[in-house]
Amino acid sequence: MIAKELFKGTIKTIVLKLLSDQGKMYGYEICQKVKELSDGELMLTEGALYPMLHKMESEGLLKIEKVNIGKRVRKYYKLTRTGKKEFGLKIEEFNNFIQTMKLILNPSINQSI
Amino acid sequence: MIAKELFKGTIKTIVLKLLSDQGKMYGYEICQKVKELSDGELMLTEGALYPMLHKMESEGLLKIEKVNIGKRVRKYYKLTRTGKKEFGLKIEEFNNFIQTMKLILNPSINQSI
DNA sequence: AAATATACCTAAGAAATTTAGGTATTCAAA
DNA sequence: TTTGAATACCTAAATTTCTTAGGTATATTT
Numbered sequence: 001m002i003a004k005e006l007f008k009g010t011i012k013t014i015v016l017k018l019l020s021d022q023g024k025m026y027g028y029e030i031c032q033k034v035k036e037l038s039d040g041e042l043m044l045t046e047g048a049l050y051p052m053l054h055k056m057e058s059e060g061l062l063k064i065e066k067v068n069i070g071k072r073v074r075k076y077y078k079l080t081r082t083g084k085k086e087f088g089l090k091i092e093e094f095n096n097f098i099q100t101m102k103l104i105l106n107p108s109i110n111q112s113i
Numbered sequence: 114m115i116a117k118e119l120f121k122g123t124i125k126t127i128v129l130k131l132l133s134d135q136g137k138m139y140g141y142e143i144c145q146k147v148k149e150l151s152d153g154e155l156m157l158t159e160g161a162l163y164p165m166l167h168k169m170e171s172e173g174l175l176k177i178e179k180v181n182i183g184k185r186v187r188k189y190y191k192l193t194r195t196g197k198k199e200f201g202l203k204i205e206e207f208n209n210f211i212q213t214m215k216l217i218l219n220p221s222i223n224q225s226i
Numbered sequence: 227a228a229a230t231a232t233a234c235c236t237a238a239g240a241a242a243t244t245t246a247g248g249t250a251t252t253c254a255a256a
Numbered sequence: 257t258t259t260g261a262a263t264a265c266c267t268a269a270a271t272t273t274c275t276t277a278g279g280t281a282t283a284t285t286t
Contacts, residue, residue, distance in 0.1 A: 005121060006122045007243095017217065039216070069251090073265085075264090097116050097119040097120070104130065
């Protein structure tokens, strides 16, 4: 896993994307999924994720559904309507970022991206 | 200019790229060039750039050539051999980052990138 | 003459994340 | 069966990187 600093600012976008795809997920599951999808390249740590989930909930982007699993309470997160809108905005923002970087780095960056 | 946090971690790569292209540049010029190349999308501030230039010089990636312009001293920066190697590494790292993000965000991100 | 642009710089504060813990339950293996 | 690993939640200090907000001085434009 290289270039951790490049992933700064991408957590919110990633969480929105996963919840948009999967419908509902819990924190621990999100960490595993990111690791799996990125072939271990990106390790989203719990110390970064949980505060972000709490922040996004307080911003009204996520809602919680608590489910009892034995003696444990698992907290599933879903997108609110606002969260769905925000997802679109963040994806657009990321595309914009890539295009801008391409303007600056072109033609050094991989032409296939 | 949106998504400033996404550009975190890209300054070094951008400086290496510009110096690789232009041969030598001075700080103020780098700021202007980034603004120009990005159509004003990315404002590389002097408060971020100058400390980075000093750091990169201390790391042996850059060397300085001082030129007197009237009563002023303009500091041109060039890549050292180590700097040229680092440029290749940072570009590779950035491409890797994009590919990884594509794995996670696909198919939401722009197919054209 | 005054305002703007050029050209360098530093330092306090903010923001996002890493690192390094903590708690408790459940499952697998020895 | 107990012990370690995995699951599942959490917080907080420290670190990194950048923004914000200055400062200084020269050169050019209005």
